[in-house]
Amino acid sequence: xxxxxxxxxxxxxxxxxxxxxxxxxxxxxxxxxxxxxxxxxxxxxxxxxxxxxxxxxxxxxxxxxxxxxxxxxxxxxxxxxxxxxxxxxxxxxxxxxxxxxxxxxxxxxxxxxxxxxxxxxxxxxxxxxxxxxxxxxxxxxxxxxxxxxxxxxxxxxxxxxxxxxxxxxxxxxxxxxxxxxxxxxxxxxxxxxxxxxxxxxxxxxxxxxxxxxxxxxxxxxxxxxxxxxxxxxxxxxxxxxxxxxxxxxxxxxxxxxxxxxxxxxxxxxxxxxxxxxxxxxxxxxxxxxxx
Amino acid sequence: xxxxxxxxxxxxxxxxxxxxxxxxxxxxxxxxxxxxxxxxxxxxxxxxxxxxxxxxxxxxxxxxxxxxxxxxxxxxxxxxxxxxxxxxxxxxxxxxxxxxxxxxxxxxxxxxxxxxxxxxxxxxxxxxxxxxxxxxxxxxxxxxxxxxxxxxxxxxxxxxxxxxxxxxxxxxxxxxxxxxxxxxxxxxxxxxxxxxxxxxxxxxxxxxxxxxxxxxxxxxxxxxxxxxxxxx
Numbered sequence: 001x002x003x004x005x006x007x008x009x010x011x012x013x014x015x016x017x018x019x020x021x022x023x024x025x026x027x028x029x030x031x032x033x034x035x036x037x038x039x040x041x042x043x044x045x046x047x048x049x050x051x052x053x054x055x056x057x058x059x060x061x062x063x064x065x066x067x068x069x070x071x072x073x074x075x076x077x078x079x080x081x082x083x084x085x086x087x088x089x090x091x092x093x094x095x096x097x098x099x100x101x102x103x104x105x106x107x108x109x110x111x112x113x114x115x116x117x118x119x120x121x122x123x124x125x126x127x128x129x130x131x132x133x134x135x136x137x138x139x140x141x142x143x144x145x146x147x148x149x150x151x152x153x154x155x156x157x158x159x160x161x162x163x164x165x166x167x168x169x170x171x172x173x174x175x176x177x178x179x180x181x182x183x184x185x186x187x188x189x190x191x192x193x194x195x196x197x198x199x200x201x202x203x204x205x206x207x208x209x210x211x212x213x214x215x216x217x218x219x220x221x222x223x224x225x226x227x228x229x230x231x232x233x234x235x236x237x238x239x240x241x242x243x244x245x246x247x248x249x250x251x252x253x254x255x256x257x258x259x260x261x262x263x264x265x266x267x268x269x270x271x272x273x274x275x276x277x278x279x280x281x282x283x284x285x286x287x288x289x290x291x
Numbered sequence: 292x293x294x295x296x297x298x299x300x301x302x303x304x305x306x307x308x309x310x311x312x313x314x315x316x317x318x319x320x321x322x323x324x325x326x327x328x329x330x331x332x333x334x335x336x337x338x339x340x341x342x343x344x345x346x347x348x349x350x351x352x353x354x355x356x357x358x359x360x361x362x363x364x365x366x367x368x369x370x371x372x373x374x375x376x377x378x379x380x381x382x383x384x385x386x387x388x389x390x391x392x393x394x395x396x397x398x399x400x401x402x403x404x405x406x407x408x409x410x411x412x413x414x415x416x417x418x419x420x421x422x423x424x425x426x427x428x429x430x431x432x433x434x435x436x437x438x439x440x441x442x443x444x445x446x447x448x449x450x451x452x453x454x455x456x457x458x459x460x461x462x463x464x465x466x467x468x469x470x471x472x473x474x475x476x477x478x479x480x481x482x483x484x485x486x487x488x489x490x491x492x493x494x495x496x497x498x499x500x501x502x503x504x505x506x507x508x509x510x511x512x513x514x515x516x517x518x519x520x521x522x523x
Contacts, residue, residue, distance in 0.1 A: 002398040009395050194392075197379055200339065201440070202368030203396035 014214035032223030035172040042165030049158040062146035065115040070140020087121040180280040209285040216281025224273035292479040298347035307333040309503040320474035323483040325500035331483040372441025374451035380425040387421040411439035431462035451482040
């Protein structure tokens with residue numbers, strides 16, 4: 001009971017300390033929120049691209065673009081004889097062009113540049129390369145587009161983006177720790193008399209340091225909540241509208257939805273904010289409040 | 292209550308205290324006198340473990356202060372009340388809240404805080420001014436709040452470091468009287484002062500320090516009658 005009372009009073013002291021901070025709290029939380037939003041953005045982008053590329057890696061589908069001289073029906077019949085092929089679908093150049101024009105509200109001025117296309121679904125992903133090699137032998141094939149090619153490209157982009165993002169985040173993390181540490185130092189200095197009195201009357205170390213640590217945790221929590229809001233909007237509005245446009249021009253179909261990871265990313269972001277700010281306050285109080 | 296055995300405190304080559312031996316019994320009131328730089332404040336700081344002795348032993352009650360770990364300092368300080376020359380009151384808290392502040396940090400229950408703080412303020416004669424801010428109190432009243440805070444936990448020892456350094460002679464006398472009354476209730480009281488005039492009139496055990504050494508240790512006398520002369 002006594003310990004609970006002390007924890008409750010430590011929290012009350014922290015609330016008072018935050019209240020007296022006024023506008024400086026807003027400044028600190030805003031700067032931290034920018035750093036966390038960037039970190040969250042990196043995580044979110046990485047997760048989205050990863051999900052797409054993983055989706056591509058397990059694709060059972062590839063597309064064949066035909067020369068205008070080739071008959072799509074003959075080629076489709078030939079391919080469907082292969083026992084590893086599950087399904088073959090023909091998208092004629094007229095259908096593809098109509099879909100494209102409807103989606104992008106494109107006026108028909110220069111004629112139809114799109115080729116006849118055959119979408120092929122295979123039974124097992126490991127047979128993909130074998131089936132493609134056989135298809136390549138057929139006459140009238142202009143180009144074959146398949147997901148793993150795209151997967152490798154996307155993975156390279158993801159690695160570069162992630163490494164760059166982590167580097168920027170680390171630099172910002174150092175800045176964040178410095179800002180929190182300096183702010184807590186200022187709060188400690190402004191309350192030096194209280195701290196001295198509490199030390200001299202024999203109050204436990206953690207009651208003295210607790211309010212400052214809670215203060216730091218509050219910064220982390222508030223900043224991460226502030227950072228999550230724009231990230232959520234970015235994901236739900238910008239990314240979703242981008243992916244719906246992207247789907248129509250991709251040679252293969254797959255599911256873009258990365259919504260399942262968002263919760264995890266936001267939890268990671270909040271925990272990072274709380275941990276970085278809490279630990280930063282902890283070490284600052286250890287350094288500046290002598291027992 | 293307080294035992295110092297061959298205590299020396301050295302800062303570089305300077306000896307602030309040099310081979311001090313003292314024994315102050317429970318319930319006793321002793322005055323520590325000496326000019327500036329004699330070592331009074333250093334001795335006080337050693338007692339509440341703000342500083343460690345360079346050599347020797349300090350025993351308070353049954354606690355060996357000289358070998359006390361940092362983690363155990365709060366336990367020592369809960370067994371003593373400390374009064375300061377500059378009062379050390381929080382300017383934005385009332386007299387009541389100043390006295391209650393430490394108790395809250397120690398996890399005392401609200402009803403216990405009310406009871407103890409009211410009792411301490413009553414003892415120092417400030418119950419009526421409990422809800423005044425320090426800025427609304429005179430210097431003497433502020434120091435009485437400081438004393439109330441020192442005794443609110445009912446410690447067996449009160450240490451007062453130059454408690455009248457910022458006060459006029461009449462108010463100083465009031466503070467000494469108050470500390471004397473606290474000692475009469477069974478609390479050991481050690482007061483450092485450079486106010487020789489009050490010391491001579493007070494008739495309590497007087498330990499004189501000079502250049503870090505005890506140069507005299509005179510037992511209580513019966514010249515309390517000089518109080519009346521001082522008042523005049």
